[in-house]
Amino acid sequence: MSDTLSERKRGSGARMVYDLLRDEILDLKLAPGSPIDEVQLAERFGMSRTPIREALVRLSGEGLIETLPNRSTMVSAIDFLNLSPLFDALVLMYRVTTRLAAQNHRAEDLPALHRLHAEYAATVAARDTSAMIATNAAFHAAIAEAGRNPYFTGLFSRLLDESRRMLHLYYRSYEEQFPQRFVDEHADIIAAIEARDLDAADRLGKTHAEAIVAQVQALFSRNDRLDIPL
Amino acid sequence: MSDTLSERKRGSGARMVYDLLRDEILDLKLAPGSPIDEVQLAERFGMSRTPIREALVRLSGEGLIETLPNRSTMVSAIDFLNLSPLFDALVLMYRVTTRLAAQNHRAEDLPALHRLHAEYAATVAARDTSAMIATNAAFHAAIAEAGRNPYFTGLFSRLLDESRRMLHLYYRSYEEQFPQRFVDEHADIIAAIEARDLDAADRLGKTHAEAIVAQVQALFSRNDRLDIPL
DNA sequence: CGAATCTTTTCTGTCGACAAATAGAATACA
DNA sequence: TGTATTCTATTTGTCGACAGAAAAGATTCG
Known part of the structure; x- marks a missing residue:
């Protein structure tokens, strides 16, 4: 090239x-x-x-x-042995950023959220894993931005980056299943943010995060002896 | 030099x-x-x-x-106009790291905590503000380390750094009052960690953080027109 | 006298070259 | 043949120098 x-x-x-x-x-x-x-x-x-x-x-x-x-x-290597800290931090940041977005977002933030939501849905429909992973991260990063706490945004971005690598491994192993469920959950999250329903946003963020985490955890518990690059 | x-x-x-x-x-x-x-x-x-x-x-x-x-x-300038995100993040990290320390600490972590606690008490007694601020940050960073989540530890360290600068401003303006109260709260926090009482650790961390935040907030609400370097 | 333009100055950003440190190959030795 | 040692090669860490960019200063023109 x-x-x-x-x-x-x-x-x-x-x-x-x-x-x-x-x-x-x-x-x-x-x-x-x-x-x-x-x-x-x-x-x-x-x-x-x-x-x-x-x-x-x-x-x-x-x-x-x-x-x-x-x-x-x-x-850097991916530390498969100590995933719980990453998952703990991810779940907490999903919760906090979604809740803060419900609290602090402005009207001008919403178009970007809808656009990224549509993009994510399109990538899922097109089964383009790489774009899907990137768009998903961008969607949640935008929610965090709307929450207007740069410290949480910074940590969350880093966690999303780290999980991007693992999600690539995940979808590389299990291309058959594509998460329409996550698209629907994204829609629910947007709705809670628009309604400024802090508790619902918090709860949905937590559920969403735990679903993703459970999915990835299932992969690694099934594949302890798979050829995963160190 | x-x-x-x-x-x-x-x-x-x-x-x-x-x-x-x-x-x-x-x-x-x-x-x-x-x-x-x-x-x-x-x-x-x-x-x-x-x-x-x-x-x-x-x-x-x-x-x-x-x-x-x-x-x-x-x-970098200190952003006095947007302190709430910093305080929000600080309080949450105080809570989370203290709770995780109660959950995940090992016996070998405790001596360091006791040592840093004693050092902090000594600096308070000696009224050495610079050492006090640094030792306080080191104490809470050690608690975070004992919680064994590097992502939280990383963010918390950064937040403690940022507040180090503000605490310097604080004690530069109000040298008269020295926080014996914080020393006692540190002792309580150590006790909760040793007892592995997660909820107590969480609650004490929250109270402790909010006390510090309230103290600093009081300074800046009183001194809107003080000569604070930009 | 003031404003616009040109010049100077003072930084930063980039480069090519060299020296130190380490891993691995080659060698000597038992 | 196995082990210790020297040598070589590769890659990093550091240096001094130069060119580009922007601000500060000087100069010209209205």
């Missing part, structure tokens, strides 16, 4: 590499444990190692890559 | 600058809005701009500094 666009704007190099590497990691195009070579990336993007390095430092700060001093840097 | 130690280990430069700048920012030795000059820092630490830059990228990732493209980079 020809990633080497010749003319770039001055400060955009690191950002571009960061965005692209991030997507490739979260979509499992870069498998956990893959080595990351600075020189190789520099050649691929037609730039020096300096902006590459800046992107890697950012990714490292978010825990997406890990760096062994003076030695290699690689895509 | 002579920060220029001549011989450093290979990968330690950026880390050292990061730690030091972070402390200076959180202790308000660098006021919010202060400009940060890479060349100046490079001279001060006797190293090139490259490791300085890495430290700055890290700090920027945590929101402690802000960068205008191609132009200056400066210490």
Whole structure:
């Protein structure tokens, strides 16, 4: 592929590499444990190692890559043994962000929610797993934004990122079942937010999160000896 | 001051600058809005701009500094107008981490808690505000660690950092009152954790957090026109 | 005297090169 | 043949230098 666009704007190099590497990691195009070579990336993007390095430092700060001093840097492993903390945090953030959205959203937030909801439904209908996972994350991130608490939004985004990788594994193993149920739950959540029904939003967020978690947990409990990349 | 130690280990430069700048920012030795000059820092630490830059990228990732493209980079401002999201997140994290500590702590975690509790009490008795603020943050961070959820620990640490700056402002304005009450509450929290009483830990964490929040809120509601650095 | 334009200055962003550190290959030795 | 040691190769961490961008200052023109 020809990633080497010749003319770039001055400060955009690191950002571009960061965005692209991030997507490739979260979509499992870069498998956990893959080595990351600075020189190789520099050649691929037609730039020096300096902006590459800046992107890697950012990714490292978010825990997406890990760096062994003076030695290699690689895509962070998925910690399958300690999933409960992730699930606990996810469920709580689903609850809190949905409740806050019901409380703090403004009229101008709603069109984006409806649009992302429709997009998600379309990807489910089209059985496009990658787009489905990304759109689902975008939908809940938008709800969090409408809740207007940047601290919760930040943590939730990170948790959604982390689960993006696991959902890819999930749908890679079980392509047969597609969650129409989640589409309906999204509709219910939007309705509760619009009605400013805090308790309903909270409850729906919790139920929704627990359904997703249960689905993923079922996968990993069934597949203890499946060939899951470390 | 002579920060220029001549011989450093290979990968330690950026880390050292990061730690030091972070402390200076959180202790308000660098006021919010202060400009940060890479060349100046490079001279001060006797190293090139490259490791300085890495430290700055890290700090920027945590929101402690802000960068205008191609132009200056400066210490992040404290957003006094939107304190409720910070307080909401703080209270929730105090609750969750204390509850999880009661649930998941191991025997080996307790000595550290007792030690940090004693240190905090000592700093309160000595009226050393800077040490008090740092030790208090360390105490609650240790509780969060004992709860063994790295996602909550990460967010909570960031929130504690952010409030460290505000507590400095607080005690700078009101040096007369020192919170013996918080020392006692810390003791109660430890007791609830040791007893594995989840609900009590949750409730104490909530009360404790709300007391601190109320104290800080009282300052800012009284001092709308005080000379608070932007 | 004021406003618009040009110049200077002062940063940042990027580059290519070099040196240190480590892993792995090659070698020597028992 | 197995083990310890040296050597090599690869990759990172750091450096000094240069060019681009934006603000501050100087200059010209109305």
